[in-house]
Amino acid sequence: MSKYAVFLRGVNVGGVKVLMKDLALLLQDGGFSDVKTLLASGNVVLASDIPDPLIIQGRCNDLLRTYYQREIPTLVFTQKEIEDLAGPFGLPLPEPVEQHHGYLTLCHSAQDAQELGQAIQALDDPRGFLVTGRAVQWIASKGTSTTDPVAKLVQAQAKLRVLTTRNHNTLVRIAKILC
Template sequence: MNKYAVFLRGVNVGGVKVLMKDLTRLLQEGGFSEVKTLLASGNVVLTSEISDPLIIQNRCNELLRQYYQREIPTLVFTEAEIEELAQPFALPLPEPATAHHGYLTLCHSARDAQELGQVIQDVAAPHSFLVTGRTVQWIASKGTSTTDPVAKVVQAQAKHRILTTRNHNTLVKVAKIFH
């Protein structure tokens, strides 16, 4: 069996309400097992016999489209990818570290992450960020995750590509669900 993390984009904000108990039931009825959710922001861990994450993503997107009668994009990451992302945050947090959060913008592809990194570099310099695989890692002061210059770039790019942002602590919690 293969384990995956599924991240829904834009749920429980802006009028898109997805209850985690409904999401769990929908995915179980859709053929997935060991479905567990974390927080109310659309973080799911599930198991499937399917070994291709893209097939899992397409299946989740279709189930959501049918049930909610609207597009709710997902991004699917393998257990190995999540384990890597849950390692200590790659960028040093500015002092005082307790006043900052590390964020990961999860992208559909490595190319999307590279292109997002280029836009961040062009628009939001001198902010520190790091492109790793299908993610862009960045830092914001607590309470500024939607108003930080990098966050604004990410929000603008979300209109053109499938991506979603999670606090690094969330990825650590998702990784723990696998065990």
């Protein structure tokens, strides 16, 4: 049995309402086991006999499309990928540390993550970032997670490719659930 983290993109914003208890039941009824949700932003941990995360992703997308009658893209990461991403954050948080958050933009592919990193590097005010597999790590001051230049770039990129952003602390919590 393999364990996975499933991240829904764009739920509970812009009129897309997905209750986590409904999502858990939908995925359980869809054949997954040990389904647990975290927060109200589309974070799910589940287990399956299926060894391929892309098949898991396709199945989740199909279940969501059928139930909600609209596209709700997902990204599926293996337990190993989550453990790697939940380790120590790859960039030093500026002082005062408590005024900053580390974020990970999760991407469909390593190529998407590389291209996102290149786009960040091309900003007028380039920031530190780190590409780690299918994720890009970056930092924002508290309260600027939607207005920071990198955040705005990520929002624009989300119209071109499947990606979603989570706080590093969320990935740490998901890793603990996966263990």
